[in-house]
Amino acid sequence: MTAKKQNLSDYDKNTIPNAKDFRFGIVVSEWNNNITDNLHKGALDTLVGHGVLAENIISWHVPGSYELIYGSKKMQDQKVDAVIAIGCVIQGETKHFDFVCEAVSLGIKDLNVLHDTPVIFCVLTDNNMQQSIDRSGGKHGNKGVEAAVVAIKMAALRQA
Numbered sequence: 001m002t003a004k005k006q007n008l009s010d011y012d013k014n015t016i017p018n019a020k021d022f023r024f025g026i027v028v029s030e031w032n033n034n035i036t037d038n039l040h041k042g043a044l045d046t047l048v049g050h051g052v053l054a055e056n057i058i059s060w061h062v063p064g065s066y067e068l069i070y071g072s073k074k075m076q077d078q079k080v081d082a083v084i085a086i087g088c089v090i091q092g093e094t095k096h097f098d099f100v101c102e103a104v105s106l107g108i109k110d111l112n113v114l115h116d117t118p119v120i121f122c123v124l125t126d127n128n129m130q131q132s133i134d135r136s137g138g139k140h141g142n143k144g145v146e147a148a149v150v151a152i153k154m155a156a157l158r159q160a
């Protein structure tokens, strides 16, 4: 029997630090914006729900997930406590999917190594649009919610 899939929007709200004094940057890819807009909303609603002031959330859009790397690097100049990188990469006919996904995951990993601001990997890497729908507010929850929770926790850890 396969393990029950963890819903991306499920978490213990009692384990989340108060985030009212934190500033967050969110960089959102415009590719598959029917998906990334929902991820963005999930992240925004979760941050505000945990006390983050709307004026302390900076959102930028970039053309595609590959540009999340540069956008997240530049966002760090805004003196934020954490950055959330939001994208949706869907397999096409060619190997381009593989190169984009690897580049973005390694690029964001590099930002976490080279700089002192956590960058949260909120990038769907799916086989088809239905999988992305299911993970951006569908039956498997919203990865933007998960990413916002991670961002709050990592911002708190950064201050420890």
Ligand SMILES: Nc1c(NC[C@H](O)[C@H](O)[C@H](O)CO)[nH]c(=O)[nH]c1=O
Pocket: 029, 031, 032, 063, 064, 065, 066, 067, 087, 088, 089, 090, 091, 100
């Ligand atoms: N096919 C997808 C892309 N491709 C575009 C790249 O991210 C990048 O913008 C381009 O290669 C220019 O540098 N991006 C996504 O976010 N999602 C896709 O499915």
Ligand SMILES: CC(=O)[C@@H](O)COP(=O)(O)O
Pocket: 089, 090, 091, 092, 093, 094, 095, 096, 097, 098, 100
């Ligand atoms: C991830 C991509 O860049 C991909 O969706 C582009 O589609 P294709 O591989 O058919 O060119």
